Amino acid sequence: MNTTKDAIFERVMDRDPDQREFHQAVREVFETVRPVLDRNPAYRREAILERIVEPERVIVFRVPWADDQGQVQVNRGFRVEMNSALGPYKGGLRFHPSVNLDIMKFLAFEQVFKNALTTLAMGGGKGGADFNPKGRSDREVMRFCQAFMAELYRHIGPNTDIPAGDIGVGAREIGYLFGMYKKLANEFTGVLTGKSLAWGGSLIRPEATGYGAVYFAAEMLATRNDSIEGKTCLVSGSGNVAQYTAEKILDLNGRVVTLSDSSGYIYDEEGIDRDKLAFVKELKNIRRVRISEYAERYSQAVYREAEPDRLSNPLWDHPADCAFPCATENEINGSDAAHLIHNGVFLVCEGANMPSTPEAVDLFLDKALLYAPGKAANAGGVAVSGLEMAQNSMRLNWPREEVDHRLKLIMKSIHQTCLAAAAEYNTPGNYVAGANIAGFVKVVNAMLDQGLV
Numbered sequence: 001m002n003t004t005k006d007a008i009f010e011r012v013m014d015r016d017p018d019q020r021e022f023h024q025a026v027r028e029v030f031e032t033v034r035p036v037l038d039r040n041p042a043y044r045r046e047a048i049l050e051r052i053v054e055p056e057r058v059i060v061f062r063v064p065w066a067d068d069q070g071q072v073q074v075n076r077g078f079r080v081e082m083n084s085a086l087g088p089y090k091g092g093l094r095f096h097p098s099v100n101l102d103i104m105k106f107l108a109f110e111q112v113f114k115n116a117l118t119t120l121a122m123g124g125g126k127g128g129a130d131f132n133p134k135g136r137s138d139r140e141v142m143r144f145c146q147a148f149m150a151e152l153y154r155h156i157g158p159n160t161d162i163p164a165g166d167i168g169v170g171a172r173e174i175g176y177l178f179g180m181y182k183k184l185a186n187e188f189t190g191v192l193t194g195k196s197l198a199w200g201g202s203l204i205r206p207e208a209t210g211y212g213a214v215y216f217a218a219e220m221l222a223t224r225n226d227s228i229e230g231k232t233c234l235v236s237g238s239g240n241v242a243q244y245t246a247e248k249i250l251d252l253n254g255r256v257v258t259l260s261d262s263s264g265y266i267y268d269e270e271g272i273d274r275d276k277l278a279f280v281k282e283l284k285n286i287r288r289v290r291i292s293e294y295a296e297r298y299s300q301a302v303y304r305e306a307e308p309d310r311l312s313n314p315l316w317d318h319p320a321d322c323a324f325p326c327a328t329e330n331e332i333n334g335s336d337a338a339h340l341i342h343n344g345v346f347l348v349c350e351g352a353n354m355p356s357t358p359e360a361v362d363l364f365l366d367k368a369l370l371y372a373p374g375k376a377a378n379a380g381g382v383a384v385s386g387l388e389m390a391q392n393s394m395r396l397n398w399p400r401e402e403v404d405h406r407l408k409l410i411m412k413s414i415h416q417t418c419l420a421a422a423a424e425y426n427t428p429g430n431y432v433a434g435a436n437i438a439g440f441v442k443v444v445n446a447m448l449d450q451g452l453v
């Protein structure tokens with residue numbers, strides 16, 4: 001980094017020394033946009049970097065609720081309204097015990113550039129709570145969602161800030177959150193996306209992140225006259241993104257051999273076919289149990305318990321062509337990346353947000369893998385959220401084929417935009433530089449147009 005950016009980055013670190021994931025996300029963007037700043041002196045003059053790292057608003061709030069035993073529980077809720085230069089704040093809600101201001105800020109920062117790439121008019125935000133839905137009854141989840149919305153509702157709105165799902169927040173939670181918003185605001189509006197179809201949701205929204213990631217991978221492969229067909233794929237996670245990533249890989253005649261959850265992972269050398277995937281959906285979406293049950297049902301599959309202290313994750317140490325990390329941040333470290341490359345993986349496409357550590361990213365770029373960062377590859381989810389907002393405004397629903405077609409076009413456009421920006425700034429084929437630069441330029445030009453606000 002050059003001196004101005006060094007100084008600004010140091011200030012970011014000094015201000016919030018404990019926010020390591022936020023620093024990681026900021027550092028990557030700063031490192032790649034240097035040539036853009038060199039070409040456009042106005043960006044430095046107008047203190048664009050100093051402004052873009054500072055959220056427009058951060059809301060932190062108490063969430064008190066009563067569990068099934070009548071015991072009072074207190075969680076912490078967040079909404080980081082990061083940047084509204086391109087449209088109302090837009091981004092998911094995460095319910096997970098690891099949620100804190102650092103995680104929220106990193107996700108909101110990434111969301112700003114991701115949303116800019118979608119071709120739709122959306123600013124960036126993120127929210128959530130350190131609530132752990134695991135082992136909680138439906139009633140407890142409902143009471144928690146109601147308590148969370150009892151505060152959040154005054155800060156959001158269909159033209160202000162439109163939350164959606166993320167880890168731990170799916171159709172069930174969006175339903176409870178929407179119900180409470182509607183009651184408090186006395187308005188039936190498209191204030192959340194990821195709604196059920198019968199009351200304002202969009203077809204393809206549940207599938208969009210995973211399908212979009214695979215469409216993006218297909219675009220990358222097409223640059224080498226190749227396709228997903230016949231490729232062996234490692235997929236991590238077993239939630240929303242992982243399930244629909246696996247489904248689209250199967251649609252395109254690829255093979256999926258792994259899935260995971262926070263307890264461990266399964267490796268099925270024979271491939272996870274449609275019937276087995278249906279079983280995973282039942283495990284995860286209906287029964288809400290552990291992926292280990294897969295290996296109890298399908299005896300050829302191997303289950304391996306997670307070992308948090310291990311230096312590498314054995315999921316990434318199997319022969320394969322492609323890897324789709326779809327669980328969480330920093331799930332691929334430098335030694336995992338080395339294992340992937342050693343095992344023949346030549347494409348890494350991120351369904352999750354920032355799943356690769358900086359060491360892993362450096363290796364992927366060094367070895368010229370087809371490597372798609374999350375803010376490009378997983379943008380299909382928020383893009384179809386944008387399409388859900390459009391349909392809500394029209395009070396119309398598009399058919400499945402139409403939404404899927406638009407999703408494909410958007411992923412194609414993001415892919416093209418990344419390649420064009422990378423080429424323009426002398427890093428051909430580098431999707432990290434391409435995504436950061438293209439997203440950055442769009443956002444900062446809008447910020448300059450709108451003055452000091």
Ligand code: NDP
Pocket residue numbers: 165166167168169170209237238239240241242260261262263326327328329351352353378379381382
């Ligand atoms: P889900 O809650 O549906 O699934 C998350 C999956 O990842 C589960 O299998 C979960 O296991 C596993 N997981 C979560 N945290 C950890 C952890 N700390 N260590 C190991 N495994 C973990 O979430 P999504 O599928 O929606 O989200 C997955 C990723 O995709 C996240 O990075 C999210 O930010 C990103 N994303 C999501 C989008 C969406 O539309 N939903 C859009 C774009 C990105 P367990 O069940 O044991 O917790």
Ligand code: 2IT
Pocket residue numbers: 090091092093111114162163164165166193353378379381382383385
């Ligand atoms: O990280 C993400 O892009 C999401 N969790 C989806 C956000 C959205 O508003 O649909």
